[in-house]
Amino acid sequence: MSNTETASSNTLLAITQLRDLIFSGRLGAGTDHLEGELAERLGMSRTPVREALLRLECQGLVEVRRRKGVRITPFTPKDMAEVYDVLTELEGLAAARAAARNLSDDDLAPMVQAIADMEAAVAVCNRDDWAAADDIFHCELVRLGGNDRISMITQIMADQMRRARLVILYIRPAPMHSSKEHRKLVDAIRAGDADLAKQIQRQHRTVAKGLLLELLERHHLSVL
Amino acid sequence: MSNTETASSNTLLAITQLRDLIFSGRLGAGTDHLEGELAERLGMSRTPVREALLRLECQGLVEVRRRKGVRITPFTPKDMAEVYDVLTELEGLAAARAAARNLSDDDLAPMVQAIADMEAAVAVCNRDDWAAADDIFHCELVRLGGNDRISMITQIMADQMRRARLVILYIRPAPMHSSKEHRKLVDAIRAGDADLAKQIQRQHRTVAKGLLLELLERHHLSVL
DNA sequence: ACTGGTTCTAATGTATGCGTAAAATTCAGC
DNA sequence: GCTGAATTTTACGCATACATTAGAACCAGT
Numbered sequence: 001m002s003n004t005e006t007a008s009s010n011t012l013l014a015i016t017q018l019r020d021l022i023f024s025g026r027l028g029a030g031t032d033h034l035e036g037e038l039a040e041r042l043g044m045s046r047t048p049v050r051e052a053l054l055r056l057e058c059q060g061l062v063e064v065r066r067r068k069g070v071r072i073t074p075f076t077p078k079d080m081a082e083v084y085d086v087l088t089e090l091e092g093l094a095a096a097r098a099a100a101r102n103l104s105d106d107d108l109a110p111m112v113q114a115i116a117d118m119e120a121a122v123a124v125c126n127r128d129d130w131a132a133a134d135d136i137f138h139c140e141l142v143r144l145g146g147n148d149r150i151s152m153i154t155q156i157m158a159d160q161m162r163r164a165r166l167v168i169l170y171i172r173p174a175p176m177h178s179s180k181e182h183r184k185l186v187d188a189i190r191a192g193d194a195d196l197a198k199q200i201q202r203q204h205r206t207v208a209k210g211l212l213l214e215l216l217e218r219h220h221l222s223v224l
Numbered sequence: 225m226s227n228t229e230t231a232s233s234n235t236l237l238a239i240t241q242l243r244d245l246i247f248s249g250r251l252g253a254g255t256d257h258l259e260g261e262l263a264e265r266l267g268m269s270r271t272p273v274r275e276a277l278l279r280l281e282c283q284g285l286v287e288v289r290r291r292k293g294v295r296i297t298p299f300t301p302k303d304m305a306e307v308y309d310v311l312t313e314l315e316g317l318a319a320a321r322a323a324a325r326n327l328s329d330d331d332l333a334p335m336v337q338a339i340a341d342m343e344a345a346v347a348v349c350n351r352d353d354w355a356a357a358d359d360i361f362h363c364e365l366v367r368l369g370g371n372d373r374i375s376m377i378t379q380i381m382a383d384q385m386r387r388a389r390l391v392i393l394y395i396r397p398a399p400m401h402s403s404k405e406h407r408k409l410v411d412a413i414r415a416g417d418a419d420l421a422k423q424i425q426r427q428h429r430t431v432a433k434g435l436l437l438e439l440l441e442r443h444h445l446s447v448l
Numbered sequence: 449a450c451t452g453g454t455t456c457t458a459a460t461g462t463a464t465g466c467g468t469a470a471a472a473t474t475c476a477g478c
Numbered sequence: 479g480c481t482g483a484a485t486t487t488t489a490c491g492c493a494t495a496c497a498t499t500a501g502a503a504c505c506a507g508t
Contacts, residue, residue: 271493
């Protein structure tokens with residue numbers, strides 16, 4: 001036990017490490033892996049690995065198959081469309097609800113900060129930082145919506161498309177104008193205009209869906 | 225092994241049995257239970273019970289707590305509101321998508337049948353049968369929407385409110401007019417009117433939310 | 449009697465071994 | 479050479495034993 005950050009349990013550690021392996025592509029989409037192999041790779045026994053895999057299965061990241069090992073769930077353009085459709089609806093509602101809550105500037109501060117971070121990242125062409133700030137923005141948005149189930153679902157959707165998003169992040173045009181939309185959304189929420197907030201967020205996701213699907217098709221990325 | 229329906233695996237069997245125990249209230253909302261107790265109760269070892277509990281946790285039915293056993297997740301009016309808000313959005317989209325798909329009468333047959341079953345159940349005042357047919361109706365609706373993620377999410381939401389629904393089923397007014405709405409929805413889908421279909425379904429869920437929340441409050445059902 | 453620390457207990461977290469069933473291989477028969 | 483049945487392999491499902499640790503109980507000192 002040389003490592004100090006023992007995540008408090010091997011199962012949690014396995015979840016973290018497996019997520020890393022999946023998101024980074026070291027466990028490729030559609031590939032099969034045995035519990036035993038993964039356990040050895042993570043330096044622990046099968047039990048915590050198995051529990052971690054069950055949890056990841058619930059989140060749609062792997063598929064546990066009877067005696068064929070676990071398959072890293074592939075992600076196709078159809079999946080991308082599904083995810084964006086769900087996000088459009090749920091984040092749209094979250095935006096409306098947030099607007100209806102008369103939030104203070106303190107409440108909105110994290111979103112404002114995330115926008116600033118995105119702009120800073122765009123200014124120096126750092127797409128990873130932009131993506132991280134974008135994540136925080138959307139996470140904060142649904143949090144302010146006040147519906148924990150929506151937060152949970154959008155988190156899962158974000159994870160499911162993480163690999164695809166990483167690829168797209170570097171082939172898409174730089175997200176120059178997106179922070180303008182984000183600002184408008186924050187303004188609408190601050191002004192308490194629920195309909196406008198919902199409309200802006202829906203538009204944001206709908207446009208993004210079209211853009212990303214087109215990119216995937218153009219680059220023949222049929223599975224990620 | 226006198227039982228013929230061995231569900232093919234103890235873990236699956238544990239999931240089924242635990243769901244029954246939870247939905248029937250024999251494992252009461254908010255109560256704590258030890259893995260060992262549950263294992264003994266189900267006549268198997270801790271391992272499959274533990275795996276079943278992990279899966280149920282992902283579905284929000286139980287909470288596995290650090291060394292304090294598992295808690296049967298309570299369900300409050302706030303949860304009910306959250307669930308209905310999610311259903312309003314996602315089923316609304318599913319209805320619109322179904323309408324946009326030019327479905328054949330064969331495709332719509334299960335929904336039509338479910339409506340007939342609901343009416344038959346109402347005619348003989350059998351609320352359980354009505355609820356079962358209603359489940360099928362909504363399940364079919366989202367299935368025809370064609371978004372597997374929405375199907376999965378609505379299934380989970382339905383399970384989460386199953387206990388509450390069971391209680392409400394017998395204190396709510398008889399669902400006399402609901403099949404009229406359902407028919408209108410099917411007509412809109414058949415006619416390919418996506419906007420109307422969405423509107424009808426959203427209205428359906430929104431009204432139901434108000435009705436149920438009012439009932440919960442009136443009967444002082446703050447946790448189920 | 450109260451507080452601080454220690455010990456003890458018990459429930460979970462993890463490792464391990466075995467039985468089982470599905471897949472792969474081999475071999476017999478055609 | 480091919481097909482299909484028997485055998486072998488092997489990966490998982492599950493049981494069991496052990497380690498760990500949170501919380502309870504207890505004890506000593508004031």
